[in-house]
Amino acid sequence: MIEIKDLHKSYKMGSNSLHVLKGINFSVKEGELVAIMGSSGSGKSTLLNILGMLDELDEGSYTLDGVPIKNLNETKAAQYRNKFLGFVFQSFNLINYKSAMENVALPLYYQKVGRKERQEKALKYLEQVGLKEWATHLPNELSGGQKQRVAIARAMAAEPKVLLADEPTGALDSKTSYEVMDLIQKINDQGNTILLVTHEPDIADMCKRIVHLKDGVIIEDKKVEQVRASQYV
Amino acid sequence: MFSRDNWKEIFETIQKNKLRTFLSGFTVALGILIFVVLFGFGNGLKNTFSKFFEDDAQNIITLFPGQTSKPYKGYKSGRRIEFDNSDLEDIKTNFPIFLEYITPRISRNGLVKYKNESNNYSTRAVAPSHQIAEKTIIMKGRYLNVKDVKEKSKTAVIGRLVEKDLFGAKNAMGEYIDIGGSAFKVIGVYQDEGGDDEERRIYIPYTTRQLIEKNTDKIDQIIVAFRPELGYAGALALDKGLTEFIKNKKFINPNDQNGLYVRNVAEGLKQTQQMAFVLQMIVGFVAIGTIIAGIIGISNIMVFVVKERTKELGIRKALGATPKAVIGTILLESVFITTVFGFIGMIIGIAILNSMGDKLKDRFITDPYIDMPIAIGATVLLIVFGAIAGYIPAKRAARIKPIVALRDE
Numbered sequence A: 001m002i003e004i005k006d007l008h009k010s011y012k013m014g015s016n017s018l019h020v021l022k023g024i025n026f027s028v029k030e031g032e033l034v035a036i037m038g039s040s041g042s043g044k045s046t047l048l049n050i051l052g053m054l055d056e057l058d059e060g061s062y063t064l065d066g067v068p069i070k071n072l073n074e075t076k077a078a079q080y081r082n083k084f085l086g087f088v089f090q091s092f093n094l095i096n097y098k099s100a101m102e103n104v105a106l107p108l109y110y111q112k113v114g115r116k117e118r119q120e121k122a123l124k125y126l127e128q129v130g131l132k133e134w135a136t137h138l139p140n141e142l143s144g145g146q147k148q149r150v151a152i153a154r155a156m157a158a159e160p161k162v163l164l165a166d167e168p169t170g171a172l173d174s175k176t177s178y179e180v181m182d183l184i185q186k187i188n189d190q191g192n193t194i195l196l197v198t199h200e201p202d203i204a205d206m207c208k209r210i211v212h213l214k215d216g217v218i219i220e221d222k223k224v225e226q227v228r229a230s231q232y233v
Numbered sequence B: 001m002f003s004r005d006n007w008k009e010i011f012e013t014i015q016k017n018k019l020r021t022f023l024s025g026f027t028v029a030l031g032i033l034i035f036v037v038l039f040g041f042g043n044g045l046k047n048t049f050s051k052f053f054e055d056d057a058q059n060i061i062t063l064f065p066g067q068t069s070k071p072y073k074g075y076k077s078g079r080r081i082e083f084d085n086s087d088l089e090d091i092k093t094n095f096p097i098f099l100e101y102i103t104p105r106i107s108r109n110g111l112v113k114y115k116n117e118s119n120n121y122s123t124r125a126v127a128p129s130h131q132i133a134e135k136t137i138i139m140k141g142r143y144l145n146v147k148d149v150k151e152k153s154k155t156a157v158i159g160r161l162v163e164k165d166l167f168g169a170k171n172a173m174g175e176y177i178d179i180g181g182s183a184f185k186v187i188g189v190y191q192d193e194g195g196d197d198e199e200r201r202i203y204i205p206y207t208t209r210q211l212i213e214k215n216t217d218k219i220d221q222i223i224v225a226f227r228p229e230l231g232y233a234g235a236l237a238l239d240k241g242l243t244e245f246i247k248n249k250k251f252i253n254p255n256d257q258n259g260l261y262v263r264n265v266a267e268g269l270k271q272t273q274q275m276a277f278v279l280q281m282i283v284g285f286v287a288i289g290t291i292i293a294g295i296i297g298i299s300n301i302m303v304f305v306v307k308e309r310t311k312e313l314g315i316r317k318a319l320g321a322t323p324k325a326v327i328g329t330i331l332l333e334s335v336f337i338t339t340v341f342g343f344i345g346m347i348i349g350i351a352i353l354n355s356m357g358d359k360l361k362d363r364f365i366t367d368p369y370i371d372m373p374i375a376i377g378a379t380v381l382l383i384v385f386g387a388i389a390g391y392i393p394a395k396r397a398a399r400i401k402p403i404v405a406l407r408d409e
């Protein structure tokens, strides 16, 4: 599903440049649930952003579902993001003047799905995350956990090939975190490929594979026995 | 880009961001409103100026005799000049191609009586063509005619208000009124748009007046109407020719400013029209300034809107909005708002102008109006430039990388 080879990325800051990713080789197969771990500033978000086509790589190659991702113009990148990828952010990033349902329906709008079908699909995904009754509520009427579940529903609504989540539990207390992880596990159980950035070991243990980043390289990449979140909920 | 779905999305955004909508809408509506009102006032100003002249014919040159201030050909200065009937004939024979008509005017003020009612009126002794020069409108009966002049008949055409003053509700037609001791038969009643004063006058044949005044042939003023097709240049030429001719005939020094006075309506009209035009230009500039201010206003609001929406646009981009879609979202919203509020402002402005009428007549503004194409043109201009002004920040917003927009503060 994902194939990256010898990936390098540096940020230019004035005259110096900060070499953040120094040769990453890694691949993800369909249906995997991968945790990317590492201390703060180790380049986890940078890697995820490159995978999400929100940022460009300097060197190396990236193939997504057999499609080489390089030299994309803005329009092409937007179309690929829309078609291939779903995003979940630490700070939810819901549009505050749109209801939960409208937020979930938004990626479908950019897929040019008709209004009625959009609403039906949005409701279906809200139901999957257990928030059907909250469909007409605005984000500021929802709790943090509910917001993140709406964001997950939104990411799933476009039926992406890969779900990318950057510290999805970072802003949540542990009970709510486990609820969200339970949801992510269930989505993964349906066969969806998920990459998840976290620095919390208990969250990482709920994935099936842990990739450890340090100083811009992968220092460890191991399969783990998945801890089911449902037992904590 | 213009599908129903897009409009719905935009409409929802507008509905849910009322302050933003109000801010930009208000700016646009106010800009157009001020433009329409100012431009309308400019037209009102022009109306007032042309109204000054409208109640009389505009192809008129009037000659007034004066008193010489320079000696000439053996005549001393201080001599009083007089016109007489031969001057009328001489002008007719010497300026045939210029002339449309010519009429003398002898004005006298005096007591006019009917039974027990009496009042002071100005009586003008004139030729029939005076009706055209003064734009006198006959309500009843008829105006003076050639036969009246020839027969020196004691007939009078009286103003609407003269009839009202002297006859009350009664009909004046066919009655006899006493003008300065002579009985005149009322053969017509007229009205005039020049106002009340002009409707408190009495017209009689000039020959009759001359007969009453010891069979004199003197005239007070000579009113000459030139053919309108001669235009302004022709009017000036006739003006000059008449001055030379009369000065020569009456032995007035060519450089004497006081022996003869000539009033040329065309010249006054032209000057006034030029002034009105300049005023309208100034008002027009101010109005265009308003539009430009409106455009700058919208651009500022657009910059603010884009800044405020940076995060939202970043989210939209992460979810798959292409740069084109981002630009479209911003632009269509701005065009929609400017269009709706632009036309609201335009309609309010036009309503204000229409309700104005002559309420501001004292301030020289009569019936202000704006031509629909100009009002719509200005509104469209604001919409188009609003869109262009909005395009620049929209384009910038479309270029912002989603990670930059989404970075947590």
Ligand SMILES: Nc1ncnc2c1ncn2[C@@H]1O[C@H](COP(=O)(O)OP(=O)(O)O)[C@@H](O)[C@H]1O
Residues within 6 Å of the ligand: A011, A012, A013, A018, A020, A038, A039, A040, A041, A042, A043, A044, A045, A046, A047
């Ligand atoms: N856009 C950027 N410009 C400059 N430096 C950046 C940028 N994004 C991240 N960095 C730097 O790159 C390093 C890695 O950042 P990041 O990938 O966000 O780390 P993590 O997510 O693992 O905490 C940090 O030192 C960060 O300051």
Ligand SMILES: [Mg+2]
Residues within 6 Å of the ligand: A044, A045, A046
């Ligand atoms: Mg990070």
